[in-house]
Amino acid sequence: MDGFETLSEQACFGGVQGFYRHASTSCGGPMRFAVYQPPQAVQGKCPVLYYLAGLTCTEETATIKAGAQRLAAQFGLVLVMPDTSPRDTGIEGATGDWEFGEGAGFYVDATQAPYAGRFNMHRYVVEELPALVARHFPVDAARSSIFGHSMGGHGALTIALRHPERYRSVSAFAPIVAPSQVPWGQKALPRYLGDDPAAWADYDACELVRRQTFPGTILVDQGEADKFLEAQLKPELFDQACAEAGQPLLLRRHPGYDHSYWFISTFMEDHLRHHASALGLL
Amino acid sequence: MDGFETLSEQACFGGVQGFYRHASTSCGGPMRFAVYQPPQAVQGKCPVLYYLAGLTCTEETATIKAGAQRLAAQFGLVLVMPDTSPRDTGIEGATGDWEFGEGAGFYVDATQAPYAGRFNMHRYVVEELPALVARHFPVDAARSSIFGHSMGGHGALTIALRHPERYRSVSAFAPIVAPSQVPWGQKALPRYLGDDPAAWADYDACELVRRQTFPGTILVDQGEADKFLEAQLKPELFDQACAEAGQPLLLRRHPGYDHSYWFISTFMEDHLRHHASALGLL
Numbered sequence: 001m002d003g004f005e006t007l008s009e010q011a012c013f014g015g016v017q018g019f020y021r022h023a024s025t026s027c028g029g030p031m032r033f034a035v036y037q038p039p040q041a042v043q044g045k046c047p048v049l050y051y052l053a054g055l056t057c058t059e060e061t062a063t064i065k066a067g068a069q070r071l072a073a074q075f076g077l078v079l080v081m082p083d084t085s086p087r088d089t090g091i092e093g094a095t096g097d098w099e100f101g102e103g104a105g106f107y108v109d110a111t112q113a114p115y116a117g118r119f120n121m122h123r124y125v126v127e128e129l130p131a132l133v134a135r136h137f138p139v140d141a142a143r144s145s146i147f148g149h150s151m152g153g154h155g156a157l158t159i160a161l162r163h164p165e166r167y168r169s170v171s172a173f174a175p176i177v178a179p180s181q182v183p184w185g186q187k188a189l190p191r192y193l194g195d196d197p198a199a200w201a202d203y204d205a206c207e208l209v210r211r212q213t214f215p216g217t218i219l220v221d222q223g224e225a226d227k228f229l230e231a232q233l234k235p236e237l238f239d240q241a242c243a244e245a246g247q248p249l250l251l252r253r254h255p256g257y258d259h260s261y262w263f264i265s266t267f268m269e270d271h272l273r274h275h276a277s278a279l280g281l282l
Numbered sequence: 283m284d285g286f287e288t289l290s291e292q293a294c295f296g297g298v299q300g301f302y303r304h305a306s307t308s309c310g311g312p313m314r315f316a317v318y319q320p321p322q323a324v325q326g327k328c329p330v331l332y333y334l335a336g337l338t339c340t341e342e343t344a345t346i347k348a349g350a351q352r353l354a355a356q357f358g359l360v361l362v363m364p365d366t367s368p369r370d371t372g373i374e375g376a377t378g379d380w381e382f383g384e385g386a387g388f389y390v391d392a393t394q395a396p397y398a399g400r401f402n403m404h405r406y407v408v409e410e411l412p413a414l415v416a417r418h419f420p421v422d423a424a425r426s427s428i429f430g431h432s433m434g435g436h437g438a439l440t441i442a443l444r445h446p447e448r449y450r451s452v453s454a455f456a457p458i459v460a461p462s463q464v465p466w467g468q469k470a471l472p473r474y475l476g477d478d479p480a481a482w483a484d485y486d487a488c489e490l491v492r493r494q495t496f497p498g499t500i501l502v503d504q505g506e507a508d509k510f511l512e513a514q515l516k517p518e519l520f521d522q523a524c525a526e527a528g529q530p531l532l533l534r535r536h537p538g539y540d541h542s543y544w545f546i547s548t549f550m551e552d553h554l555r556h557h558a559s560a561l562g563l564l
Contacts, residue, residue, distance in 0.1 A: 011507065011536075012544035067349045069547070225293065254293075262294035265351070 013073035014039035026124040027086040034063040040076035047143035047279040052152030065261035075276040107155030110192040145275040157205040169278030171219035177238035206241040217248040223257030295355035296321035308406040309368040322358035329425035329561040336432030347543035357558040389437030392474040427557040439487035451560030453501035459520035488523040499530040505539030
């Protein structure tokens with residue numbers, strides 16, 4: 001019914017690292033995602049942690065590079081890592097630009113032609129994927145958390161701030177926090193959502209946190225040698241927005257670290273502990 | 283003088299993950315390699331662990347997929363990961379076949395035309411690379427160890443057995459242990475070394491261990507769901523050869539694990555502890 005297919009499953013840290021495909025209604029076509037099932041999943045349902053990747057990435061990127069399975073196995077946490085957008089859409093303008101379109105879905109529900117109908121990563125991540133995961137994997141969906149990197153950090157923050165009842169915790173590596181105010185967002189959001197900035201606010205963490213805070217401290221790590229820091233990321237804007245809104249935020253700045261998975265893998269353990277704690281696993 | 287160039291350096295687990303290139307005399311052209319310098323390397327020289335990768339791999343493969351930096355940072359261990367062969371050799375027959383030639387150097391010193399002069403990965407790994415590393419990185423070369431995967435496991439075992447004075451410890455993931463007796467070796471060794479099997483024995487761990495044992499236990503991990511297990515790997519041959527030679531061997535067989543880096547990453551910690559212990563770091 002949902003076109004669910006197993007592409008591969010391999011033993012990893014006592015559990016199973018798998019890659020899967022299904023027919024997505026939100027995105028109007030096939031979508032791929034990765035799931036790591038820890039050894040504890042053989043015994044019963046485990047909490048689930050969603051990871052959203054950044055520009056140019058796929059379901060494989062963090063699965064391969066982030067080194068998250070070791071601690072997921074230790075804590076008993078299912079990891080779900082979706083692709084960053086629909087693929088092979090055939091839509092003109094949706095390929096050939098790493099900052100927009102395929103691989104750059106920005107976790108929005110597009111309202112503008114020709115992207116509406118395919119580029120609906122917000123409701124894909126919030127609704128369709130969790131329902132699919134709950135049907136096919138041993139997860140305790142009532143215990144879910146979310147995190148991500150860069151564009152995926154933007155996705156995690158905006159999704160958690162809009163749906164705080166669905167997630168126990170949220171964190172981000174080098175997130176885009178104010179897409180309405182930076183070039184990446186100012187390029188992508190009008191194409192997906194139209195020219196009225198009021199529509200962009202639903203996908204802007206700095207705007208959202210002023211409407212509704214998240215129950216719990218948000219963890220954000222940022223490398224100070226990140227080449228996107230000043231023009232695209234601007235964590236100080238989120239720091240200020242959280243302070244004004246009364247949102248607890250732990251923003252850590254790390255000298256020498258850049259935007260890469262070398263940075264992410266270094267601090268992955270702290271993020272998994274943050275989520276494992278909120279999910280009652282520590 | 284040695285054409286040493288830094289391609290990239292990025293912060294990782296408090297240390298530096300770098301990629302480098304140099305002009306290799308052994309291999310008659312440019313060679314690439316990766317080095318991880320742990321945080322302790324800022325204070326002084328650290329022991330060094332060489333990792334040799336398998337067929338089709340490059341200096342990037344294990345660097346990205348194996349998850350070794352975390353523990354190298356903890357123990358204070360420099361990791362050196364070379365490419366698996368010279369590249370862009372322009373030699374007919376050296377590309378287009380994943381089992382032979384570029385990406386498949388088999389850690390031999392070729393004696394046969396047209397491969398001699400370029401495919402000299404044995405002396406590259408044993409002599410040229412350590413000398414280069416000692417010139418450019420803070421390593422205590424007197425404390426060196428070596429390990430590898432598959433064809434690189436074969437490389438690590440044969441190199442350590444031929445040069446036990448150079449390495450404090452050796453281990454392997456799913457190594458080729460008897461290339462003279464399996465299709466991979468029977469295809470590659472004649473082309474590099476000629477048709478006389480006597481020349482192959484210098485690069486056959488099962489033959490070498492009967493000549494000279496290694497001082498210390500050899501650690502080998504093997505997945506039982508490895509599709510190359512029966513035809514190419516045959517760890518039972520090494521088990522038998524070590525038993526006959528009086529070589530201490532810890533051969534662990536892991537149900538469900540395959541030949542991939544999901545397997546390697548799972549047991550990486552055990553291998554790094556094995557080497558850290560031999561190198562006096564535990």
